[in-house]
Amino acid sequence: MLSMANCLGAPMASSSSSSSFPCSSSLKRCSFRAISASKIRLPPLNPKDPFLSKLASVAAASPETLLNRPRDSDTPPFLDIFDSPQLMATPAQVERSVSYNEHRPRRPPPDLPSLLLHGRIVYIGMPLVPAVTELVVAELMYLQWMDPKEPIYLYINSTGTTRDDGETVGMESEGFAIYDAMMQLKNEIHTVGVGAAIGHACLLLAAGTKGQRFMMPHSKAMIQQPRVPSAGLMPASDVIIRAKEVIINRDTLVSLIAKHTGNSEETVFKVMRRPFYMDATKAKEFGVIDKILWRGQEKIMADAASPEEWDKGAGIRVLDAM
Secondary structure, eight states: HHHHHHTTOOOOOOOOOOGSSSOOOOHTTTOHHHHHSSOOOOOOOTTTTTTHHHHHHHOOOOOOHHHHOOOSOOOOTGGGSSSSSSOOOOOHHHHOOSOOOTTSSSOOOOOHHHHHHHHEEEEEEEEHHHHHHHHHHHHHHHHHOOOOOSSSEEEEEEOOOOOOOOBSSSOHHHHHHHHHHHHHHHEEEEEEEEEEEETTTHHHHHTSSSTTTEEEETTEEEEEEOOOOOOOOOOOEEEEEEEEHHHHHHHHHHHHHHHHHHHHHHHHHHHTTTTEEEEEEHHHHHHOEEEETTTTTTHHHHHSOHHHHHHHHHHHOOOOOO
């Protein structure tokens, strides 16, 4: 027991002198043949752990390799028995591993316009400023490229290029840009008014495919004349140029609304002298939309009898032509 302790280099407390416990150099350089002869009991190992598996195989084959370790070594413990040791995986490898937070999405989730675009829905929910126009036109072109036969659903809740109080928020060309893009598409465009469709937004609502223009029951539509932007310190000649451009845009807007609503330009120009508000019923009468959307109408229309059945129930018979 004493010689084993001296060989392992463990200090032992002794009350007697050092001469009573002699320790020769041969005992300090003792071998571990007795230890190697006996079997070392190993704890249960994870077979999928390469480091512990390698360490266990080395301990079973030659335990002196693990026991005769240099005391002042710069090498981390037991790593020198590997040909090419790796301390740990890089963060990117940990990120890609299946066992690391596998319920976290692999990539950032798509934004809401992208999700709507997957359902062929384009939503205009802001005034027609350049950023909105750029996105809407790009979405329309992309949906036509994806499938030129499937319809596109355009939901509109916008005050157009001017707010409800008439303040200008965007150039009139923004509304005309979306309108021209709609007219160039091969797809049917089903327009749905939700909330408000004012000015150029009302034009976009009316420019949908005939028979496929809708409004929610409590949404509003309104047409009004374009306004001259704030002149500020603009020279008088520039104010006249701006005013002429606004007149041209007004006449173009009147012409397009008359074209898509079925009214004459004189009628549209007359009602546009002041802001002309329309609820869903009035917008349908004016020709802006074709149908009003409300929950349950499909079942009621399906249960409604056809005109022939109504005539038959009333006892009216259709006479064949002589």
